[in-house]
Amino acid sequence: MSEQSVKDIEKINTLNTEQIVKYRNVTKSFGDFHVLKGINLDIYSGEKVAIIGPSGSGKTTIIRMLMTLEEPTSGDIIVDGKNLWKMKRNGTSIPANEKHISELRGNIGMVFQHFNLFPHMTILENCMVAPIHVKKEDKKEVQERSIQMLERVGLGNKLNFYPSQLSGGQKQRVAMARALVMRPKIMLFDEVTSALDPELVGEVLEVIRDIAHNDDMAMILVTHEMDFALDVADKVLFLDQGVIIEQGTASEVLEHSKNERVQAFLRRFRKI
C-alpha cells in the first residue's frame, strides 16, 4: 500500500470518528405538550441516519431544531464542535445571536415534506439564489454547478420551468438539488415522500439513494419508508413519545428488534 493511500485511509478514519452533531439531553415542549423528553444522539461525519416511529413521536422536531426552525426548551445541540443555540461571552453562556447561529446553520441543508420551492423563480434560479446571495459565490460557477446538479436529479431539460409546471416528484428533486448546491455537511430530509402520489415516490427515493451512496455528507432522514431505511441507513433510531427507545444498525432495529413497541409498530406497518 502506498504511503499516500495509507494517509488517505487515516484521514477517512479520523473523519468518520468525528461527531458532527451531538444532542445532549435535548427537550422540547409546546406549552404543556412535551414533544421530546431528553434526546441524546451522536451523528458522525458522513453517517446516514434514519429516524422512524409513529406520527407525533417528535421525529420531525428533532431535525427542525437542528435546522434552527425550532428552539429546544433545554439541552444542547453541538454542531461541528460548537453549541448551536448558546454562545460564550465573558465566560458565561448566553443565548446565541443570529450571527453565531447563521455561521453554524451554513453546515446544514434541509429538504421539506412540502418542497417549499420559490414559486416566483425558475428551478434553475431556485438552485442559484442561495449560493449567490448567501455564500457570495461566483455566478457563473454557481450556474454551472446548479445545472450539473439538476441534471443529476434528472431535470436537466427543465431548467427554465417554474415549480408550478412540475409534478410533485419533480419538485422534490429540485428541492434536493437546491439543498445540495449549497454543499452542506449535514442534510436533513423531513418525510420527503409523504406528500407525494405513490407512483412518484420511487423517483425521489432513487435520488436520495444516489446521494447516500456517492456523497460524503451526513444525512438524517425522517421517513416512513422502512425498506428504504434498511437499504441506505447506517443507523436507525426508533422514536416513541419523545424518547429514543431503540437505536442500532438498520438490520438490528428493523429486522431483529427485541423491543415490543418496535415490533408492534413494524408489524402494523408491514400489514398495510
Added chain:
Amino acid sequence: MNNGWKWENFFEAFPLILKGLGATVGLTFACFAFALIFGFVWIFLKHIPNKPFVWTVDWIMIFIYSTPPLVQLFFIYYALPMIPVIGVTLNPFICAVLGIGIHYSTYISEIYRSGIESVDKGQWEASKALNFSAFDKWRKIILPQAIPPTIPMLGNYLIIMFKEVPLASTVGVAGILTIANSYGALHFAYLEPLTIVGIIFLTLSYPASILIKKLEVKMNTRFDKNTIIAKPNKKVHKKMNFERSDHIV
C-alpha cells in the same frame, strides 16, 4: 345673480382648468410614492422585536388612520411651525405630500401586511434553511411573492388618493380645483368650472379602475401553468444554451 348654464363659460374655463391637471396628477403621484415608501417603514418598525415599541407603533398608526386627513394636513401646515424646538415651516407642496402621504401610508402598510401574511409559512422556513440574511430573505423571497398580488389594491388607493388630493388646495397648493374656484370667484360662475372638475376626475378615475380590474385578474392567475408557458424566459434560455455548448466543447 348670474344663474344658468353658459357654454361660453364652459369653453373659456376648460383650457384654464386643464392647465392645472399636471399639478394635480403630479401631486397625486408624489403622495402615492411617499405612501408606498412610508408603508414599508411601518412594516419595518412593526418587525422590530420589542413588544412595547410595536404597540406604540400600532397606536400611532391607529391614531393616524382614525383622524381625518384634512386635520392632519392643517396640523402639519399650521400647527407644526408653532411647536417649540422641532417646529418647522414647510412649503405647501411638501405639507400636502406629508399630510396625505402619511395618512394613506397606514392603509398601504395594511395592504403590504396582508400580502406578506399570504406568503406560505414554508417559504420562510426554506429561506432560513438556505441561510438567507434577513435583508435578502425579504428582498429575494418574501416581498417578490407578497407584493404582486397587492398591486390591484394599491392601484385602488392611487385612485382614492387622486380624489383626495384637492384637499391640498386648502393649504394653497394649486390644482384643477383651485383654478376652477378662482374662475368661479372671478366671473361669479361656479356651475361650469366645477362641472368641468367633476368631468376630469371621472374621465381619469373610471378608466383607471377598469384597468385595475383587469390587472387583478392577471395577478390572480400569474402562477397558473398556462400563463407561464405563454411567456418562457427566453433570455436565460438562450444564454444557457450558449454556455452549455461552450462547456461541452
